[in-house]
Amino acid sequence: MSEAPYREMWENLNMDLPAHDALLEVLGKFYGDIYMSQKGRLQGMEYLDFVLSEVHGLRIKELQDAKAEGRKIVGTFCVFVPEELTLAAEAIHVGLCAGADAGTEQAEKLVPRNTCALIKSFIGFKLAKICPYTESCDLIVGETTCDGKKKAYEAFAEHAPMYIMEVPQQKREADRQLLKAEILRYKDKMEKLTGKTITADSLKKSIKVVNDRRRVLQRLNGLRSANPAPISGRDALLINQVSFYDDPVRFTQSINALCDQMEVRIKAKEGVAPADTPRVLLSGCPMAVPNWKLPYVIESSGAVIVGEESCIGERNTRDLVDESGETLEQMIDALVDRYLRIDCACFTPNDERMDNVTAMAGAQNADGVIQYSLMFCQPYEHEAIKLGKRLDSEEIPSLAIATDYSMEDIEQLKTRVEAFVEILK
Ligand code: SF4
Ligand code: SF4
Numbered sequence: 001m002s003e004a005p006y007r008e009m010w011e012n013l014n015m016d017l018p019a020h021d022a023l024l025e026v027l028g029k030f031y032g033d034i035y036m037s038q039k040g041r042l043q044g045m046e047y048l049d050f051v052l053s054e055v056h057g058l059r060i061k062e063l064q065d066a067k068a069e070g071r072k073i074v075g076t077f078c079v080f081v082p083e084e085l086t087l088a089a090e091a092i093h094v095g096l097c098a099g100a101d102a103g104t105e106q107a108e109k110l111v112p113r114n115t116c117a118l119i120k121s122f123i124g125f126k127l128a129k130i131c132p133y134t135e136s137c138d139l140i141v142g143e144t145t146c147d148g149k150k151k152a153y154e155a156f157a158e159h160a161p162m163y164i165m166e167v168p169q170q171k172r173e174a175d176r177q178l179l180k181a182e183i184l185r186y187k188d189k190m191e192k193l194t195g196k197t198i199t200a201d202s203l204k205k206s207i208k209v210v211n212d213r214r215r216v217l218q219r220l221n222g223l224r225s226a227n228p229a230p231i232s233g234r235d236a237l238l239i240n241q242v243s244f245y246d247d248p249v250r251f252t253q254s255i256n257a258l259c260d261q262m263e264v265r266i267k268a269k270e271g272v273a274p275a276d277t278p279r280v281l282l283s284g285c286p287m288a289v290p291n292w293k294l295p296y297v298i299e300s301s302g303a304v305i306v307g308e309e310s311c312i313g314e315r316n317t318r319d320l321v322d323e324s325g326e327t328l329e330q331m332i333d334a335l336v337d338r339y340l341r342i343d344c345a346c347f348t349p350n351d352e353r354m355d356n357v358t359a360m361a362g363a364q365n366a367d368g369v370i371q372y373s374l375m376f377c378q379p380y381e382h383e384a385i386k387l388g389k390r391l392d393s394e395e396i397p398s399l400a401i402a403t404d405y406s407m408e409d410i411e412q413l414k415t416r417v418e419a420f421v422e423i424l425k
Contacts, residue, residue: 044258095244099288103128228271232304345379
C-alpha cells in the first residue's frame with residue numbers, strides 16, 4: 001500500500017496516522033499472502049492490484065479533488081441505498097467497507113459485545129480514525145434493515161453525519177408504497193445536499209451507468225460457470241468489493257477487458273484449477289474488504305469458489321433497473337420495482353432467496369454450497385437453517401459456517417472446510 005505522497009491528505013482528514021500506518025501494514029501483508037501468492041492470475045487483475053494498492057491513496061485523492069470542485073461524497077453500508085439518485089445529483093457514492101477488526105474496544109463502548117463484526121467494524125473504523133472514506137463523507141446513509149444496524153446507527157450518528165432510509169420488511173403493496181416514499185425522500189435529500197435538481201435526463205444517465213456496472217458483473221459471473229474455472233473466487237470477490245468504491249465507468253471498462261481475457265482462457269480450456277476441482281458456491285452475509293479469510297480457507301483446501309450469493313456479489317447485480325422509462329415518475333417506479341426485488345434475509349418471508357440460491361448453484365455448476373454468516377447475525381443465521389433444509393431436499397451438499405473477522409478460528413475452519421471438500425470430491 002502506497003503512503004508517502006498522501007500523509008498530508010490523511011492529516012487534513014484528521015486521521016490517526018500511527019494507527020493508520022499499522023492498518024496499512026497489516027492489510028499489505030494480508031493481501032500479499034492471500035492474493036499475490038496465487039498462480040495463473042489473469043493479466044487484468046493488475047488493475048485490481050493497483051486499485052487496492054491505492055485504496056487509501058489515489059482514490060481518496062480523487063474524492064478530495066471532487067470535493068474541492070463542490071461535489072459531495074455519500075457513504076453507505078447497504079445495497080438498498082439507490083446509487084442512481086446519488087449519481088444523478090452529481091454526488092459520489094461509496095460503499096464503506098467494514099471488513100476488518102479495528103477499534104473493536106472503542107466500538108464495544110457504543111454497541112453491545114454480541115453485535116456482528118461488520119457493525120463493530122464500521123463503528124471501530126470511525127472511532128479509531130483510520131478510514132479515509134468515512135472521514136471524506138459529507139453524508140452517511142444508514143437503513144432500517146437488521147436490528148443491529150438500526151440501533152447502531154443511533155449511536156453512530158453522534159460521531160458522523162447520518163441520514164436513515166427506511167426499508168420495508170415485507171413485499172406487499174403497502175410496502176411498495178413505503179419504499180417509493182423513502183426513495184422520493186432520498187431524492188429530496190440528495191437534491192438538498194448537492195444543490196442540484198435531479199432531472200429525467202440525469203437520472204436516465206445514472207441508471208444506465210449503474211446498470212452497466214451490474215451487467216459487467218453479470219458477465220463475469222456468467223463466465224465463472226465454465227469448467228475449468230477461469231478465475232479464482234478470491235479474485236472475483238475482490239472485483240465485487242472494488243465495485244463499491246471505484247469510479248463506476250472506469251470500473252466497468254476495466255472489468256469488461258478482464259472478461260475478454262477470461263473468454264480467451266475458456267476457449268483454450270484453461271483455468272485456475274484442474275477441471276475436477278470441487279466447485280463451491282458461497283452464500284450469505286456480505287464480505288467487505290478485507291474480509292478474505294473464508295475464501296482463502298476454501299481455496300487453499302482444494303476447492304474453487306464459482307459464485308458469491310451475497311450483497312457483495314450476485315444479490316447486488318442480479319436485477320437491473322428497467323431503462324425504458326422516460327419521465328421521472330416512470331424511472332422512480334422502475335427503481336422501486338428493482339430495489340424491492342432484493343432478497344435480503346431482513347425480509348419476511350424471504351422464500352425467493354431459497355429459490356435464488358438453488359438456481360445459482362445450478363447455473364454456476366457448483367458441487368456444493370458453503371453458507372457463511374457473521375456471528376450474531378440473526379437474519380442470516382436463521383435463514384442458514386431454512387436454506388440448509390432446502391439444499392438437502394435438492395440433494396445439494398452444504399455446510400453452514402458462522403465466524404467473525406478474527407483469525408482465532410482459522411484452524412477449526414480449515415478442518416471443517418477440508419472435510420466438506422472431501423465429500424464433494
Ligand atoms: S445483507 Fe441486507 S442489510 Fe446487509 S447489505 Fe445486503 S441488503 Fe443490506
Ligand atoms: S451481517 Fe447481519 S447482523 Fe450484521 S449488519 Fe449485516 S444483516 Fe445486520
